[in-house]
Amino acid sequence: MSIDWKKDSEKYRDDLIKDLTDLVNIESVRDVEHKTDDYPLGPGVSKALKQVLGYGERDGFVTKNVENVAGHIEYGQGDDILGVLGHVDVVPAGDGWVTDPFTATIKDGKIYGRGTSDDKGPSLAAYYGLKLIKDLGLPVSKKVRFIFGTDEESEWYGITRYMQVEKKPEYGFSPDAEFPLINGEKGIVSFKITFDQANDDQAIVKSFTSGVRVNMVPQTATVVLNADKIDVEAVRSSFTDFVADDKLSGDIVEGNGELTLTLTGKGSHAMDPKEGVNSATYLATYLTSLNLNDKEKNYFSFISNTLHLDFDGKNLNIAYSDATMGPLTASPDIYEYNEKQDSANILVNVRYPKGKTDEELVNNISEVLPEHASAIVDGHAQPPHFVSADDELVANLLAAYRDHYDDNSEPMSIGGGTYGRMLDRGVAFGGLLPGRENVMHQANEYMIIDDLVLLIEIYADAIYRLIK
Ligand code: ZN
Ligand code: ZN
Numbered sequence: 001m002s003i004d005w006k007k008d009s010e011k012y013r014d015d016l017i018k019d020l021t022d023l024v025n026i027e028s029v030r031d032v033e034h035k036t037d038d039y040p041l042g043p044g045v046s047k048a049l050k051q052v053l054g055y056g057e058r059d060g061f062v063t064k065n066v067e068n069v070a071g072h073i074e075y076g077q078g079d080d081i082l083g084v085l086g087h088v089d090v091v092p093a094g095d096g097w098v099t100d101p102f103t104a105t106i107k108d109g110k111i112y113g114r115g116t117s118d119d120k121g122p123s124l125a126a127y128y129g130l131k132l133i134k135d136l137g138l139p140v141s142k143k144v145r146f147i148f149g150t151d152e153e154s155e156w157y158g159i160t161r162y163m164q165v166e167k168k169p170e171y172g173f174s175p176d177a178e179f180p181l182i183n184g185e186k187g188i189v190s191f192k193i194t195f196d197q198a199n200d201d202q203a204i205v206k207s208f209t210s211g212v213r214v215n216m217v218p219q220t221a222t223v224v225l226n227a228d229k230i231d232v233e234a235v236r237s238s239f240t241d242f243v244a245d246d247k248l249s250g251d252i253v254e255g256n257g258e259l260t261l262t263l264t265g266k267g268s269h270a271m272d273p274k275e276g277v278n279s280a281t282y283l284a285t286y287l288t289s290l291n292l293n294d295k296e297k298n299y300f301s302f303i304s305n306t307l308h309l310d311f312d313g314k315n316l317n318i319a320y321s322d323a324t325m326g327p328l329t330a331s332p333d334i335y336e337y338n339e340k341q342d343s344a345n346i347l348v349n350v351r352y353p354k355g356k357t358d359e360e361l362v363n364n365i366s367e368v369l370p371e372h373a374s375a376i377v378d379g380h381a382q383p384p385h386f387v388s389a390d391d392e393l394v395a396n397l398l399a400a401y402r403d404h405y406d407d408n409s410e411p412m413s414i415g416g417g418t419y420g421r422m423l424d425r426g427v428a429f430g431g432l433l434p435g436r437e438n439v440m441h442q443a444n445e446y447m448i449i450d451d452l453v454l455l456i457e458i459y460a461d462a463i464y465r466l467i468k
Helices: 006-012 013-024 043-058 120-134 159-163 232-242 279-287 294-308 358-366 391-404 448-466
Strands: 064-068 070-076 081-086 105-107 110-112 143-149 171-174 182-185 189-198 206-208 220-226 249-255 256-264 329-338 343-352 372-380 412-414 426-428 446-448
Touching: 006 120, 006 448, 013 110, 013 120, 013 448, 043 064, 043 120, 043 143, 064 159, 070 120, 070 159, 081 120, 081 232, 081 448, 120 143, 120 220, 143 159, 159 343, 159 446, 171 182, 171 391, 189 294, 189 358, 206 279, 206 294, 206 391, 220 279, 232 249, 232 256, 256 279, 279 294, 279 329, 279 358, 294 329, 343 358, 343 391, 358 372, 391 448, 446 448
Parallel strands: 081 143, 081 171, 171 426, 182 412
Antiparallel strands: 064 070, 070 143, 105 110, 110 446, 182 426, 189 343, 189 372, 206 220, 206 329, 220 256, 249 256, 329 343
């Protein structure tokens, strides 16, 4: 039987946009401050999960909700399970949006909103690919489980729980990166660098804060200075000069004996720190021009001398590269400094190729830390993951992609972590097409609507090749 994938995909254009709009309009950001027994990651992500599982039920699939933190939509039969792994959580909106990030808005052939490209849009396109196979009644010999996680942007709580409770698929892909295909994912680890040092009464910095998520280059950084301990006019003038750099913008607010400086750079994904302009390392660099006390100097000089623009971790003593997976990258993304506390922190997010362990890296960092500082591995660390380009899964996915899109480029490695690594034979496959602007985690995130329809076509054919 001959299948016109393009024509059949086109039929789902309006339904996909409608479902995506409803899903984007749910603010599914991890919110553990409002967690309950029923909603361990807060209500938003679970609401989004129920929404997509509801699409599956509506369309006649078998679905399962695992403790409101993950779930699947199932199709086909047999013991062999193909896993398709997407996520319904999103990173926080951040600043700089033109439209409401949680009201999907269509403009010039694009759909704007947080999650449209990461990962609600591509996930739903892959879901519609599966629905297309079902609606056509194509014969299948294997089972597919489309698994949705709710904590991909943070700790992977939901997908990890899912794999403990449910059968783990043997092989599969995640539509949560780019085309053609990602068969190598760098290790991901965050190092918490803690400075333990008492303050003295010469302090000029009351607080310094920056960073929303450890996987995002911070767009804004704020320092509150004690106006009584500085020459306010001189600081106003030198800060204004500093932000004259075209990559930066600044804001100064005075009142209550405080001078608050806010610096804005550019947010980006931590796997590609060069793409962003790290507001915190720039602001710390500015602060080192002021008359700091020992504690302040220790913290801000370390940021300025070691972390600022150190994208490859050279100053941190962890730079190395792998022939197939590329170089390590380092992105210092979260900062907590307060004059009232003896302890100040920095979280550095590192993506590393095969060849080293996070333990080795933390030891290397420890060798170059200043006095009063120490480093540990923080939170959920993931080792590097690699599937051979000769694997039949990789060959099938690539062949499907190449049949629908004119691009013969080879599989690649990335610094991002996708659910592909949850499976022994797991890769990431789409949904960003070559040459498209990568707006994941950025303000004004969008997806081109024609691309979404093309994704249905690619995913439908790819899934069918793997389960027929
Ligand atoms: Zn993401
Ligand atoms: Zn994602």
